[in-house]
Amino acid sequence: MARINSAAELEELRKDIVSKRDAAKPCVAICAGIACLGPGNDRVISAFEEEIRKQSLEARVEIRATGCHGFCEKGPIAIIYPGEICYLQVTPEDVPEIVSQTIVGKKVIDRLVYTDPDTGEKAARQSEIPFYRNQMRLLTGNSTRINPKSIEDYLAIGGYAALAKALFEMKPDQVIEEIKKANLRGRGGGGFPAGSKWQTARNAPGEEKYVIVNAHEGEPGAFMDRALFTGNPHLVLEGLIIGAYAIGSHRGFIYTRHDTPQLRENIAIALAQAEEYGLLGENILGSGFNFNVEVHLDVGIFVSGESSALMRSIEGKAPEPRPKYIRTSVSGIWDRPSNLNNVETWANVPQIISKGSGWYGSIGTDRSKGTKLISLSGNICNTGVVEVPMGTPLREIIYGFGGGIPNGKKLKAVHFGGPMGGSIPESLIDSPLDFDVLAELGTSLGAGDMLVMDEDTCMVEMARYFLDFLSGESCGKCVPCREGIRQMLKILTNITKGKGKEGDIQLLEEIAGVAGEAALCSLGRSIAKPLYSVLKYFRDEFEAHIKEKRCPALSCQELAASGGAKEK
Amino acid sequence: MSEITLQIDGREVAARKGMTVLEAAKKAGISIPTLCHHEKLEPYGGCRLCTVEVEERGRTKMVAACLYPVEKDLVVKTRTEKVDRIRKMILELLLAHAPDAFELQDLALEYGADRDRFEKESSFCLHCGLCVRYCAEVKKKNAIGFINCGTRREISFIPEIASKECWNCKECFPLCPTEALQAAFVLTKALVFPSPLSELKG
Structure with a gap:
């Protein structure tokens, strides 16, 4: 493949790729995502390859191993185009029938399509399934249409056109202005306006500047960035290159986890392909702009995702947050201006540049724009990744997309933001998905991980769980965080074992207050957030544990044994 | 270096740009307690005992x-009141590790910290990092x-380095706010059982 040297050549190449493709040609898009690897999507893919060879259909049928389709609960999923027939929980044994009946015979196999658990109604096409029907899949919609290992698939759907537009039709300041007007807010948890951050990094003195993708998704229950980045790596990369151009950076980093082999492979392939096509490296698209990207792996600790710890890790040091009082966008990696954004934030950039801030601003709420990826897990019928417009009521996410609570149980609470977030009770689920609304309720949108809990969940145990997680995942450098976690965890463990004492709640609040004020980094200052939210909404559960030695959810075993289970 | 003035505890204090609040306070004779600070070492910000309240553009915040x-x-x-409350809690959390450390006892008296508020922990170490940083920054040996x-x-101690360097040095011991009990223990352990891998695996 020869390098692409101009915007016109890019468009020509796209047309050329599309013209060589036959939209009517049957294609099986199988989710090759990591969540479906357990149920055996690799065997399903092999079965399709074998069956198609057996029936000598190689020239007539395309097999596409794609990224995550989102509906993890029902994986492995195979979608047969052009009819968009969506088969769920496909096994290798189903494959011969799918090939002869659906691909060759154009008939739908009833037993493999979605059946509504309440009405028994069938839905054969992906877009008819309630899980997908009302989503707004701006970032993830193409995941079924592209092979993440193929840059041509991405180019065919208009990939890198936004980059060409930014490089040839816009000045860096105009790009920043567009991102500011779109009010794109950071998807990693903070919700900080990306445009302002970019501006700070652009204005910061110094020739050498860096842009970084934070792909260190470490919160328990967060798996949307992995799904997005693994399924469509070029989308994130395109956003990053546009950001680099806007900020004036020529060196970028992708910081991700060492334990995501599939993601790492897809990133490596995407980088190599982008370079080969002249979309990365020297003189990108013939514009004169140079930009290179390196991948850095973490050492497997949650605090690595904290911005300054992440940057120290890239420098080759231990991933401890940096104690300096200066923003990383002014002085980050090697004390140079470093702009860090999360995977999903970067992925939003190309569409804002292509379709404009006006279009983007029309989606979402007053102060939270665009769509948000949510990874749904816990006590929910449909575990998976959904993409919905900001402002969607939480009730709709839980009952509409999520399909409600399994086993006839009642919803008790929803937790956002992992160990740095908070839980809200069932009574508040008519609230909209919105950065500021959730913050006011004492939680945080976080990275979009939504943990649904039913009536059997003990909220004291929930708070204890997150501190237990942090006890091994903070860096342990500063006293309020390290010792605060140690003591709060001890107190909470005692409470769940029926050894709670009068005054424990006050002591917890006192330690939490000091950690919140005096800890070194944002992680340390947030360690008590899950606990605070539980004390705010479920204080009576704490008191039942301490005073009555009773676990209202009948979950704490040692309390159940001592008579706490008598109501059951 | 240009001179600037700031206000510490109601007093006008002159300082040079680039100084920290701790340095400016010290120059003016205002004492702020520290545990992990050492003049020969890079500021560390680990103990948070030097937390003070600053007011900037009408907003107050707690900083090291x-x-x-x-x-x-x-x-x-x-x-x-807030600063004292934070320092008292930090001291109580640390006294669970080293209840008899003189430095902690003196500060506990000043801030009304209860040495028995938390159950005693098995390690004396306060994680001030003075030994680690002194060995790295001043001695440039990285033996610890x-x-x-x-948590x-x-x-x-790294046995291979410690067995060569530490016998005749031990300059880190007097820096330790806990009378080096933990350091002596882990140094002995490193020299007696020189297996760094088993240490790392914990």
């Missing part, structure tokens, strides 16, 4: 004096370092 840079017209308060993370973080 050993790291916070002075600014013109910055208003610093080194003893407020931190291993593990979170499992500990100091550990």
Whole structure:
């Protein structure tokens, strides 16, 4: 493949790729995502390859191993185009029938399509399934249409056109202005306006500047960035290159986890392909702009995702947050201006540049724009990744997309933001998905991980769980965080074992207050957030544990044994 | 270096740009307690005992004096109810490790910290990092370092380096606010059982 040297050549190449493709040609898009690897999507893919060879259909049928389709609960999923027939929980044994009946015979196999658990109604096409029907899949919609290992698939759907537009039709300041007007807010948890951050990094003195993708998704229950980045790596990369151009950076980093082999492979392939096509490296698209990207792996600790710890890790040091009082966008990696954004934030950039801030601003709420990826897990019928417009009521996410609570149980609470977030009770689920609304309720949108809990969940145990997680995942450098976690965890463990004492709640609040004020980094200052939210909404559960030695959810075993289970 | 003035505890204090609040306070004779600070070492910000309240553009926040840079017209308060409450808790959390450390006892008296508020912990180490940083920054030997993370973080001597360097040095011992009990213990352990891998695996 020869390098692409101009915007016109890019468009020509796209047309050329599309013209060589036959939209009517049957294609099986199988989710090759990591969540479906357990149920055996690799065997399903092999079965399709074998069956198609057996029936000598190689020239007539395309097999596409794609990224995550989102509906993890029902994986492995195979979608047969052009009819968009969506088969769920496909096994290798189903494959011969799918090939002869659906691909060759154009008939739908009833037993493999979605059946509504309440009405028994069938839905054969992906877009008819309630899980997908009302989503707004701006970032993830193409995941079924592209092979993440193929840059041509991405180019065919208009990939890198936004980059060409930014490089040839816009000045860096105009790009920043567009991102500011779109009010794109950071998807990693903070919700900080990306445009302002970019501006700070652009204005910061110094020739050498860096842009970084934070792909260190470490919160328990967060798996949307992995799904997005693994399924469509070029989308994130395109956003990053546009950001680099806007900020004036020529060196970028992708910081991700060492334990995501599939993601790492897809990133490596995407980088190599982008370079080969002249979309990365020297003189990108013939514009004169140079930009290179390196991948850095973490050492497997949650605090690595904290911005300054992440940057120290890239420098080759231990991933401890940096104690300096200066923003990383002014002085980050090697004390140079470093702009860090999360995977999903970067992925939003190309569409804002292509379709404009006006279009983007029309989606979402007053102060939270665009769509948000949510990874749904816990006590929910449909575990998976959904993409919905900001402002969607939480009730709709839980009952509409999520399909409600399994086993006839009642919803008790929803937790956002992992160990740095908070839980809200069932009574508040008519609230909209919105950065500021959730913050006011004492939680945080976080990275979009939504943990649904039913009536059997003990909220004291929930708070204890997150501190237990942090006890091994903070860096342990500063006293309020390290010792605060140690003591709060001890107190909470005692409470769940029926050894709670009068005054424990006050002591917890006192330690939490000091950690919140005096800890070194944002992680340390947030360690008590899950606990605070539980004390705010479920204080009576704490008191039942301490005073009555009773676990209202009948979950704490040692309390159940001592008579706490008598109501059951 | 240009001179600026800021306010510490209601007093006008002159300082040079680039100084920290702790340095400016010290120059003016205002004492701020520290545990992990050492003049020969880079500021660390680990113990948070030097937390002070600063007011900037009408907003107050809690910052570590050993790291916070002075600014013109910055208003610093080194003893407020909030500051004292934070220091008292930090001391109580540390006294669970080293209840008999003199430095902690003196400070506990000043801030009304209860040495028995928390159950005693098995390790004496306060994680001030003075030994680790002195060995790295001043001696440039890196014979001792931190291993593990979170609540499992500990100091550990590297047997291969320690067996060559530490016998005749031990300059880190007097720096230790806990009378070097933990350091002596882990040094002995490193020399008697020189297996760094088993240490790392914890």
